[in-house]
Amino acid sequence: MANLKAIRIRITSVKSTRQITSAMKMVSAAKLRKAQDKIVRLRPYAKKLHEILVGLSQSLSDSNVENIYARQSAPEKILVVVITSNRGLCGAFNSNVIKEARRVITDKYYEQYKKGNLKILPIGKKGYDYFRKLNMSMLPERNELLNNLTYDNVSLAAENIMNMFTSKEYDRIELVYNQFKNAAVQNLTNEMFLPVSAETDQTVKATPVDYIYEPGKEEIVTELIPKSLKIHFYQAILDSFVAEHGARMTAMHKATDNATTMIRELTLQYNKARQSTITNQILEVVSGAEALKG
Amino acid sequence: MKIEIITPDIKIFDGEVKSVRVPGKKGSFQVLKDHAPIISTLESGPVIMVSLEGVEKIYEISGGVIEVKANKIILLADSVK
Numbered sequence: 001m002a003n004l005k006a007i008r009i010r011i012t013s014v015k016s017t018r019q020i021t022s023a024m025k026m027v028s029a030a031k032l033r034k035a036q037d038k039i040v041r042l043r044p045y046a047k048k049l050h051e052i053l054v055g056l057s058q059s060l061s062d063s064n065v066e067n068i069y070a071r072q073s074a075p076e077k078i079l080v081v082v083i084t085s086n087r088g089l090c091g092a093f094n095s096n097v098i099k100e101a102r103r104v105i106t107d108k109y110y111e112q113y114k115k116g117n118l119k120i121l122p123i124g125k126k127g128y129d130y131f132r133k134l135n136m137s138m139l140p141e142r143n144e145l146l147n148n149l150t151y152d153n154v155s156l157a158a159e160n161i162m163n164m165f166t167s168k169e170y171d172r173i174e175l176v177y178n179q180f181k182n183a184a185v186q187n188l189t190n191e192m193f194l195p196v197s198a199e200t201d202q203t204v205k206a207t208p209v210d211y212i213y214e215p216g217k218e219e220i221v222t223e224l225i226p227k228s229l230k231i232h233f234y235q236a237i238l239d240s241f242v243a244e245h246g247a248r249m250t251a252m253h254k255a256t257d258n259a260t261t262m263i264r265e266l267t268l269q270y271n272k273a274r275q276s277t278i279t280n281q282i283l284e285v286v287s288g289a290e291a292l293k294g
Numbered sequence: 295m296k297i298e299i300i301t302p303d304i305k306i307f308d309g310e311v312k313s314v315r316v317p318g319k320k321g322s323f324q325v326l327k328d329h330a331p332i333i334s335t336l337e338s339g340p341v342i343m344v345s346l347e348g349v350e351k352i353y354e355i356s357g358g359v360i361e362v363k364a365n366k367i368i369l370l371a372d373s374v375k
Contacts, residue, residue, distance in 0.1 A: 038303070045300045048368055052333060052361060151302035152373055211363075214334035215319045223335050224359065227372075234302060 004277065007270045011263060018259035024089065025252035032183065032245035038149070039180075039238050046231050053224050060217055068166050069225055070195050077117045078109050079139070079170040081161070081193065082131070083177035083240040084124030086146050090248035093178060093186065094126040097240075100188050101127070101176045119170075121161070123237065149241055151234055158233035162226060165194045179239045183246040189236075196229065295327050297343065297367040299353065299374070306353065306374050307343075314367065315342040316360055331363045341369065 122128035173194040178186040299306040317339030358371035
């Protein structure tokens, strides 16, 4: 009898868990769509800016535009920007990023890390918590960026980081984040944010049109490079944000499926137990009656 | 003349206009039909568009870049108020 009750309690508890996970799945699906829309809306802007910049750079290739964002120097001081999420329950999403960040630190920049010249800028509470536990030297976290993800907020943060590079506070700035591929798959990405490599993109053909440039080619290029960097940064955070919701959706979908299987198994067990108690009770009654007959 | 005003967050405007005045880095200038191809960076200021019916429409932008080519204008604004 106690067994019956225990199974019943378990079924109820699994059922309520399933309710929660399926609700979370739906919430993530809605958020995923919204975030994907953002990426789609960003795309034309990013594409056009890239086109203009590449077209300009190609026509400028002979003259030397001074680009403060391309300063190549010995990598002594490193900043690693680790983009995770603020919330958990999204499968291996965060641990993958953290693992990759650790790999970058211990493989690529071990010497700098030993000397204490490596800092981490966490965006996302999960990464922040992890690195804080390890007592790594960090810049103040920027978790709030993920709560209200707009270009204005992100561009301020990006500007901040770019200033650290131009003022020679850091020689290299790396990004580690999840790139969104589809709802179930994230591409773990580690790329160098600064210094930038020269814009040589063969896919965009040099614009044959003779433009008037105002105020001048050089000025435009120097103004557009920081813009495109900010867009790059924004794109990375957006990508990670979309990937987070995709990962959570998949994780919650799996959890819901598992709960359903579990409920089915438990119900079967419950019914079996119930049947056997009834059989037992009947047996008892019958044998009791038999005994009375004598 | 077709114009698109895009910010990183949203597409603000997409449609036909008669003329548009933008706050260029070297001073405000107007783009009419058959304007020569131009790429210019923009300061913060108003973008004044006149629609085909002659109605004015003003957007306040905080800097950006404009490309005019073959009666097609693309204005990349940093943000629009």
